[in-house]
Amino acid sequence: MISALRKSSVTFLSILLAASCAKERIGSTPHEEAGIPYPVVHFPFDSHTVYKSELTHLKEDAIWLKIHKDVVVILAGHTDEWGSKEYNLALGDKRARSVKEYLVRNGISSERLPVISYGEERPVDPRHIREAWRKNRRVEFIIR
Secondary structure, three states: OOOHHHHHHHHHHHHHHHHHHHHHOOOOOOOHHHHOOOOOEEEEOOOOOOOOHHHHHHHHHHHHHHOOOOOEHHHHHOOOOOOOOOHHHHHHHHHHHHHHHHHHHOOOHHHHOOEEOOOOOOOEEEEEEEEHHHHOOEEEEEEE
């Protein structure tokens, strides 16, 4: 009984360790690593204009980044599955740059905010429904 419990504990700890190492390799969101308030910014369909409701969150992110001056945040732009791959890569880039522009206007150094676009390639919700598409139109903050 005890050895079975010990084996399951070791297995569980091994899984946690492996997941932790994998997370470090691909990056983790700042809120998981360091407590940034809002690590995702969502966008309307076919737009790179930040929702007005997201501006409050971005302002809090800017305040957090001012306090944590050594943090570099990759702004990763994403889209839903509508549109060509090329169009979605360009839209993801525009979304990430919109977030970057806002943060720079609020006192964050441009060098701390590299931009990347994944377009439709990394959906947070792979379903083909309106709710999933809404979730996938985003910019994620990835701490480095």
